[in-house]
Structure formats: C-alpha cells, structure tokens
Amino acid sequence: MPQPPNTTVLQVLPSLHAGGVERGTADIAAALVAAGWRSIVASAGGPMVREVERAGATHITLPVDSKNPLVMRGNIRRLAAVIRAHEVDIVHARSRAPAWSAQAAAHATGAHFVTTFHGTYNAQNRFKRKYNAIMARGERVIAISEFIRDIAVNEYGAIPDHVRVIHRGVDMATFDPMSVTPARIVQLAHAWKVPDGIPIVMLPGRLTRWKGQTVLIEALAKLGRRDLWCVLVGADQGREAYRRELIQRATRAGLGDTVRIVGHCNDMPAAYMMADVVVSASTDPEAFGRVAAEAQAMGRPVIATDHGGSRQTVIDGETGWLVQPGDADALAQALARALNLSRPERERLAERAVAHVRANFTKAAMCAATLAVYREVLGGAR
Numbered sequence: 001m002p003q004p005p006n007t008t009v010l011q012v013l014p015s016l017h018a019g020g021v022e023r024g025t026a027d028i029a030a031a032l033v034a035a036g037w038r039s040i041v042a043s044a045g046g047p048m049v050r051e052v053e054r055a056g057a058t059h060i061t062l063p064v065d066s067k068n069p070l071v072m073r074g075n076i077r078r079l080a081a082v083i084r085a086h087e088v089d090i091v092h093a094r095s096r097a098p099a100w101s102a103q104a105a106a107h108a109t110g111a112h113f114v115t116t117f118h119g120t121y122n123a124q125n126r127f128k129r130k131y132n133a134i135m136a137r138g139e140r141v142i143a144i145s146e147f148i149r150d151i152a153v154n155e156y157g158a159i160p161d162h163v164r165v166i167h168r169g170v171d172m173a174t175f176d177p178m179s180v181t182p183a184r185i186v187q188l189a190h191a192w193k194v195p196d197g198i199p200i201v202m203l204p205g206r207l208t209r210w211k212g213q214t215v216l217i218e219a220l221a222k223l224g225r226r227d228l229w230c231v232l233v234g235a236d237q238g239r240e241a242y243r244r245e246l247i248q249r250a251t252r253a254g255l256g257d258t259v260r261i262v263g264h265c266n267d268m269p270a271a272y273m274m275a276d277v278v279v280s281a282s283t284d285p286e287a288f289g290r291v292a293a294e295a296q297a298m299g300r301p302v303i304a305t306d307h308g309g310s311r312q313t314v315i316d317g318e319t320g321w322l323v324q325p326g327d328a329d330a331l332a333q334a335l336a337r338a339l340n341l342s343r344p345e346r347e348r349l350a351e352r353a354v355a356h357v358r359a360n361f362t363k364a365a366m367c368a369a370t371l372a373v374y375r376e377v378l379g380g381a382r
Contacts, residue, residue: 006038006087007037007038007089007090007374007378008037008038008039008040008086008087008088008089008090009032009037009038009039009040009088009089009090009091009092009374010040010041010042010079010082010083010086010088010090010091010092010111011025011028011029011039011040011041011042011092011094012041012042012043012064012079012091012092012093012094012095012098012099012101012102013025013041013042013043013064013093013094013095013098014043014044014064014065014095014097014098015043015044015045015046015065016041016043016045016046016047016048016049016052016059017046017047017048018047018048018264020118020168020288020290021094021095021116021118022046022048023168024094024116024168024169024366025041025052025094026048026051026052026055027169027171027363027366027367028092028366028367028370029041029052029055029057030052030055030056030057031367031368031370031371032057032371033055033056033057035371037371037374038058038086039055039056039057039058040057040058040059040060040082040086040088041057041058041059041060042059042060042061042062042064042079042082042098043059043061043062043064043065044061044062044063044064044065044066045059045061058086060082062075062078062079062082063075063078064079064097064098064101065097065098066097067097072097072100072101073101075098075101075105076101076104076105076108077105078101079091079101079102079105080105080108080109083105083106083109083111084109088109088111089111089112089378090111090112090113090114090374090377090378091103091105091106091111091112091113091114092114092115092116092374093113093114093115093116093134093135093138094115094116094118095118096121096131096132096134096135099115099134099135100134103134103137112139112377112378113137113138113139114138114139114140114141114142114373114374114377115134115135115136115137115138115140115141115142116135116141116142116143116144117135117136117141117142117143117144117148117149117151117152117158118135118144118148118287119148119287120148120151120284120285120287120308121135123155129155129156132156133156133157135152135156136152136153136156136157136158137158138162139162139377139380140162140163140164140373140376140377141158141162141163141164142163142164142165142166142370142373143163143164143165143166144165144166144167144168144287144288144309145165145167145287145288145289145308145309145312146165146312147285147287147308147309147311147312148165148287148288148309149163149165164369164373166366166369166370166373167288167312167360167361167365167366168288168290168293168361168366169361169362169363169364169365169366169367170290170293170294170297170357170361170362170363171362171363172297172357172358172362172363172364174269175268175269175272175294175297175298176269176297176298177273177298177299177350177354179269180269180270180273180298184267184269184270185270185273185274187270188265188267188270188271188274189274192231192260192262193260194229194231194274195229198227198228198229199227199228199229199276199277199339200228200229200230200231200274200275200276200277201216201220201228201229201230201231201275201276201277201279201335201339202230202231202233202271202272202274202275202277202278202279203216203230203231203232203233203278203279203280203281204233204234204265204268204271204278204280204291204295205233205234205280205282205291206234206235206236206237207232207234207235207236207237207239207242207243207246207261208237208239208242209242209283210282210283210284211234211281211282211283212279212280212281212282212283212305212325212326213232213246213281214245214246214249215281215283215326215327215328215331216230216232216279216281216331217230217246217249217250217253217255217259218249218253218328219281219328219329219331219332219335220253220255220258220259220332220335221253221254221255221328222328222329222332223332223335223336225339226254226255226257226258228258228276228339229258229260230255230258230259230260231260231262231271231274231275232246232259232260232261232262233262233263233264233265233268233271234263234264235263235264236261236263243261246259246261247259247261268294269298272294272295272298272300273298273300275295275300276300276301276338276339277300277301277302277303277335277338277339278291278292278295278300278301278302278303279302279303279304279331279335280292280302280303280304280305280310281303281304281305281325281331282304282305282308282310282325283305283325283326284308284325285305285307285308285309285310286304286305286308286309286310287308287309288309288312288313289304289308289309289310289312289313289314292304292310292313292314292320293313293357293361296313296314296319296320296353296354296356296357297353297354297357297358297361298354299349299350299351299353299354300350300353301320301321301338301341301346301349301353302314302319302320302321302353303320303321303322303323303331303334303335303338304320304321304322304323305322305323305324305325305326306322306323306324306325307325310322312360313361315352315356318349318352318356319349319352319353319356320349320353321334321337321338
C-alpha cells in the first residue's frame with residue numbers, strides 16, 4: 001500500500017551520538033527520504049546530525065535527552081508544536097524519556113505513535129518498570145529481536161498482535177569483505193602497532209564490565225597461548241578505573257604483551273578483516289548483537305554468549321559458536337576451535353556466515369520492514 005502524499009514521520013531520540021539506536025534512526029531517516037516521504041528527527045544533537053541532514057532529512061534540536069520531569073513536560077509542548085508545524089503523521093519514539101513526551105504530544109495532535117523497543121532496560125523497582133513500560137504502548141511496537149519481543153509482551157504487556165520484530169540491519173555495502181582495501185587494513189594495523197604474522201582475537205564493544213572483557217582475558221590465560229594478540233576495541237567513556245583494571249588483570253595473567261586496548265575505531269570493516277576471531281562475551285543478554293552480525297557479514301569466525309539476541313544472530317556450530325555467559329573455560333575451548341580452523345574450514349564458515357546475515361539482518365530489509373509498519377499504522381485507526 002503506497003503512503004499518502006507528503007506523509008511525514010518524526011523520529012525522536014535523546015541524541016545523535018554513535019550507537020545502535022542512533023545508527024538505526026539515521027538509516028530510517030535516509031530510507032524515508034529515498035522513498036519520497038518527509039523525514040524529521042528530533043534530538044539534543046550530536047555528531048550524526050550532519051549525516052541525517054545530508055540524507056535530506058530535517059533535524060530539530062530539542063532537550064529530549066533530559067529525564068527532568070519539568071523538562072519532559074515542556075517537551076510535550078515543544079514536540080506538539082513541531083508536529084503541527086510540519087504536519088507530522090507518525091511520531092516514532094526510540095527511547096524512554098522522549099517517548100513519554102512524544103506519546104502525549106501525539107495524542108494531543110492526533111498523530112500516530114510508534115515505538116521501538118531497543119533494550120532489556122533496568123527494572124529493579126516498580127517505578128523503573130512503569131517508566132520502561134512506555135516503550136510497549138505504541139500503536140505498533142518494533143522489537144529488534146525475538147528476545148526483545150518476548151520481554152515487551154511478557155514483562156511490559158505489549159499487545160502481541162501489535163508487536164513487529166524488525167532486526168537491526170547491517171549495511172552490506174559497508175560491511176563487505178571485497179570493499180575493504182589492503183591499504184585500510186595496513187593503516188589500522190600500523191596505528192594499533194599490531195605485529196605481523198600472528199593471530200588476532202578481537203572483542204569490539206565499549207569498556208564496561210557487562211561486555212565481558214574480563215571473561216575474555218581469563219579465557220586467554222586458560223588457553224595458554226602467547227603467539228596471538230588480543231585487541232579490545234572500544235572507548236572507556238570515562239570508565240578509567242575499569243580500563244586500569246583490565247590492564248592489571250592482563251598483566252597478572254602474564255598477558256601484558258598480548259592484550260591491547262585500542263579505543264574507539266572509525267573503520268570497523270577494516271578492523272574485522274584484521275581479526276582471526278571476533279568475540280562477543282557479554283555477561284548480560286545483548287538485545288540484538290550488532291557485533292556478531294557485522295563480523296559474520298565480513299566472514300569472520302564469531303564466538304558469542306548463549307543468551308539474548310545472539311541466539312538469532314549466530315547459528316551455533318555453523319556460522320560461529322555460542323558459549324555460556326561468564327564461562328571462561330567454555331570461551332577458551334571455543335577460541336581454540338576457531339584459531340585451529342584450516343583454511344578450507346574458515347572459507348566454508350565464512351560463506352555460511354555471510355549468507356546468514358544477507359538473508360536475515362540487512363539494512364535494506366530493516367528499512368523496508370519499518371516503512372511497512374508505518375504504512376500499516378497509516379491504514380488503521382489511531
């Protein structure tokens with residue numbers, strides 16, 4: 001069903017810094033413009049604003065990153081003004097604080113209200129559960145994995161018939177082994193001072209305890225090999241004490257010359273191509289597991305923890321391996337299997353992994369399915 005002429009979608013999120021929510025917002029903003037829709041994004045700003053605007057969408061800076069109740073109440077008025085001024089048809093909220101304001105603004109103006117349930121969300125008390133529940137109240141609730149769908153329905157009361165599972169999408173043009181030149185890999189290896197001719201174990205992810213960097217260091221110690229390099233890719237985001245702890249753990253384990261923390265990387269396709277095995281050792285469930293999907297798209301062997309979204313993104317024993325969360329022994333065994341693959345075995349695994357991502361987790365599929373949800377909402381009653 002084609003959309004009515006001049007249909008306008010307003011996406012609302014706290015900010016446009018790097019992250020999965022931000023990446024999905026920018027991708028959908030561009031897809032809307034390409035499909036002939038009008039696309040608006042409201043956030044407190046950030047580095048990705050330029051990308052949104054280059055795609056032809058409009059960015060409006062509002063304090064929607066605030067959790068202050070007075071600011072949130074003021075955001076109802078601000079968003080309602082945007083909706084009326086731009087004749088917005090659909091408001092798509094992607095985070096909890098702005099979702100409360102966006103729902104009220106949509107109801108006040110007669111716009112449709114859609115949410116994306118992006119994470120597991122902390123729910124340690126009744127107040128937090130009520131705060132989180134806004135993400136289950138859209139006319140349609142987009143869940144980024146089957147795992148998240150179950151949480152939205154079973155824990156927050158989302159109406160099952162209103163939930164649509166749309167996995168996060170990998171840009172297959174960017175994450176394509178054939179598109180990464182040797183010069184990019186050499187440049188990154190030089191910047192990180194990676195020695196030649198030894199296997200590389202890589203764990204991408206910001207430096208926070210639940211991402212499992214400590215589990216990987218323990219697993220490497222149990223593996224007992226010193227003829228490899230472990231690269232922890234990700235910013236500490238101010239967690240300097242945790243960064244120091246990781247260095248100390250590696251040193252005590254005799255891995256001081258093996259484990260390297262390299263910070264944020266702007267060229268992850270080249271980083272993946274450098275790796276012999278990519279690890280996602282998260283001790284808490286990943287809502288989707290973008291690292292596992294991207295690494296498979298690049299044909300890399302992947303080891304991920306056996307919970308959350310990783311159960312959809314990795315086919316155990318076919319496109320990678322799943323290990324119990326926090327189990328350094330199991331991770332060490334999986335590392336040994338991955339590092340001992342013969343060249344033909346690596347090539348066959350790469351073929352299966354790339355095919356798996358192309359069939360299930362592409363940006364094109366994510367954008368098409370999201371626009372289909374918008375059309376579905378427009379075709380029904382509010």
